[in-house]
Amino acid sequence: MRDSTAPPLPIVVGIDGSQAAIRAAKWAVAEAVSREVPLRLAAVIPHQAEPSPLASVGNVPIELEYAETALRIASAAVTASGHPVKVETAILRGDPATALIAESRDAAMVCVGSTGIGRFARTFLGSTAAELAEAAHCPVAITRTQQSRPKPGSSLIVVAVSDSPANDDVVEQAIQEAQLRHAPVLVLGVWRQDLGEMPYDELDRRVHVWEQRYRSVRLYAAATRTGIADFLSVGDRQIQLAVIGRTDTDQVASLIGPHGHPVLGHAECSVLIVRS
Secondary structure: OOOOOOOOOOEEEEEOOOHHHHHHHHHHHHHHHHHOOOEEEEEEEOOOOOOOOOOOOOOOOHHHHHHHHHHHHHHHHHHHOOOOOOEEEEEEEOOHHHHHHHHHOOOOEEEEEOOOOOOOHHHHOHHHHHHHHHHOOOOEEEEOOOOOOOOOOOOEEEEEEOOOOOHHHHHHHHHHHHHHHOOOEEEEEEOEOOOEOOOHHHHHHHHHHHHHHOOOOOEEEEEEOOOHHHHHHOOOOOEEEEEEOHHHHHHHHHHHOOOOOOHHHOOOOEEEEOOO
C-alpha cells in the first residue's frame, strides 16, 4: 500500500524533441490536472554521451544540449496551454524504454508519442512504445498525431471488454477518460478463443450496470470475434482513444502501426494500455 504522506505520483511524458512528443505532453496535461499531480517531462540520452565538435562552449555533449532544448520547448508548450499544472523536467540516461519503464514505478501514467521526427525520433517509435506496453508498472498512453482537437462528443473512446481477470479496471479507466474528455464510450465485447465467449446478454448486462453507475457517460455496445485492432480498422467510426488491458498487449503493434501509418485506420486515435 502506498504511503499516504508520500508525494503524489506524476504523469510522465517521454520527450524526444519531436512534435509528436509535444502533442503527447499536451494530451497528458488533462491527466495531470484531473489528478492534481505534477506533469514530469523526461528526456533520455545515452549513458556514454561523447563530446562533439558541434557542442556549445564548454564542450557540452550535443545530446545533453539537445535534450535541454527539447524540454524547454515542451515546457513552454504546456505552459502556453493555460492549464494550472506543475511541470517538472528530468534528463535520464540509458536506453529510452528501460529508463521510462523505471520511471513508471513511481508514475500514475507514462505517455509517449507514437511517431517522432526529432534527433532521437527512432528511439520513440514502435519498439519503445511496445516495450512500455509490455513491461511498464502503470498505465501507458501512446498518443497519435491530432490535426485538430476533437469536439466534445464528436469522437468515441473505445474499450475492449472480455471475461479476463481485472477487465473491470480497464472499463473503469475508459469511463474516467470519457468523463475527462467529454466523449461517449463504445464498449466492444471481444470474443477470443483463449478467453472464451461472452454471450450478447452478458455484454448487455454489463453495459447496463455501467450505465446505471455512470449516468453522465453515454455508452454504446458492439461485439466482435476479431481483435479490437481488426474491428476498428474496417470501420468508419471516429475514434480518439482505444483503451485496452494486459490481455490485449499482443495487439499493440497493430494498434500503433509503423511510422507514418495511421493507427486503427484513424490518424487521430491514441491508445491507453491499462495494467492492473
